[in-house]
Amino acid sequence: MHSLKVVDYMNRHPVSFSPEMSIEAAVSVLLQSNQRGGPVVDAQHKLVGFLSEQDCLATMLRDTYHNEQSATVGDCMYRGDVVTVDADSSITDLAQQMTANKPKMYPVVDTERQLIGVITRTDVLRAIDLHLRDGYSRR
Template sequence: MQSLKVVDYMNRHPVSFKPEMTIEAAVDLLLQTGQRGGPVVDAERKLVGFLSEQDCLAAMLRDTYHNEQGASVADCMYRGEVVTVDAESNITDLAQHMTNNRPKIYPVIDTERQVVGVITRTDVLRAIDAHLGDNYSHN
């Protein structure tokens, strides 16, 4: 049977953002990678916020309306309590959280709140599908 731990399915090299980055640079990264958002980290890779496509879109619309540029990630990111997950968490527990309209992307953090990866709904689906496939092949 395959492992159902977050660490085995998370993206270990996600796009992350620095608070001082411009929104334009952040959007370029999102578009290049296809990631829908990502953690905002400080110089020690500690989580300080989260930047989503929606945050970027709102900032770019606002800048377009005012005919300005210059918004930074810090100006636009979500600063509240970012929902995170531990690398050793169980995928099925995370899947249950995700069914309640929770975030689509979870930063994976260590005990120091350093970002060590991200896990998405697609990653969780892949893990559960692999697990179910193993069960079907043994029956």
């Protein structure tokens, strides 16, 4: 199963955000895409953070309480060390990593940290399921 690669199962066209985008616009994009969050990239398409539904909810709740609407993605995104994965990584290695870490979605980046896609727990589960089903049908 180590031949299963992230590149074969990742979403190559994920929803992503810019730090300057308003939080209201970001929420609208999230709701339309059914994505639970997404990478935040700069003008060069380099990963600079991650925006989750939880980040949006906290910000919108605070803004509602204070009757404001001025937050940007950059104001509320996670700026720490975003857990990423390489396109050539093994699905099984990533699955093991996902059982120990909380992120449900991992940005897939190249060596310059440019975003090339995302992969979710669902994508990894689907890859393993397809591999196992293929193995069962060969018996």
